[in-house]
Amino acid sequence: MKFLSITKKDLKLELRDRQTFNFMFLFSLITLMLFSYTLSFKELSVISPQLLWFIFLFSAMLSLSKSFLREKEWGTLEGLKLAPIKETSILAGKIIFNLILLYTIQMIIFPLSVIIFNIHIKSLLTPILVLTLGNLGLAIIGSTFSSFTLKSKVKELILPITFLPVSFPFLTISTIALEKSFLGQQITKEILLMAIYIIAVATISLSTFSYLMED
């Protein structure tokens, strides 16, 4: 359970200045407003699941790109590497931290978007399940790829370039799942695919992450 101490450390830092959270929240709110101003009600009712995923994805990118880069900027990366924990625990800690951030944002933005986008939801349970799985997938790939920012010349610019194409199949499935869940349709197949994707990505991430942390 050593990874929880990494999460705890990150949460403590976040609670101290709340910078990432504030930026993510403001960004999601601004994009939400932008979309609702520029699109008509009729268009919004059709494409709201896709727009919601876009908002969550791009706000997630704000926290993900800083996950590891912040450690380097503050000079704590060496300490993290020297600490008597495995590299996979560092990754797991970061994933859980990003997951918590994403959830907190969604807890505020999702109800707001239901009002602003005028979404009619048949049941609340399935959208929450879809969002949970979606967050998990995004947090795993994003946290793994955010370690590229440590090595790359272009720093955090490398994250969207690597993260978006690889998460594309997952995003397609989750958008379809979210759309169907709003309509109250059956989404067993989509949920299964999302779960398979998450398991596969988690396996690859955890087994290769130690290579990414080497000097």
Place this chain on the structure above:
Amino acid sequence: MLKRVNYIIGYLSLTIGSYFSLLILKPEKNLGEIYRIFFFHFPLAIASYISFFLCLVFSIAYLKKRNLQFDDLASSSAEVGLLFCILAIITGAIFSKYAWGEYWCWDPKQTTTLMVCLVYASYLALRSSIDEYETKARSSSVFGIFAFFTVILSYVSTRIWFSLHPTIITRGGIALEKEMVIILLLMLCGMLSLCSSLIIINKEIKRIERKVRNE
């Protein structure tokens, strides 16, 4: 010696295959003359998928053995695969225009092949953004594993969602005439040896480049 044999096989089978497929074979009943592009499209697509698979194999080999030669092979197969994939998309679009009436119909297979293209383009972008050879090799090898995972999903997605794309290999055997199959196999053989020769030449260039930079 083996390289020369490979060149000769590639040269001969591509020349004979193109001659027969473009000039000798009779026009098809439903599609007319346009089906001839299939003799280029299919081998290009197969060769690109095989080079992406090679990229995965060499990426894993690099992570296990830590020999930069494997990294050279992985990056050259990604480059050659990307080139073949782009050509396959272009030939596919031409075929699609005459068979279905549109150059691009957002059919799942087309979309996902395009995404695979973008994933490998971002693989090359990641490589170009890291200077140090070992770090570059490690990061891109891990990304190579993720990238191939996207290729598998692109294949799975065509089986799951409705697709306009014709399934040539059905359970009962191949739905093509006998002489067509022979020419197709000849073209496939030629394309594969062209692909492997390109990968080997590219790898040699990378090795020499590294040697020149280090000295």
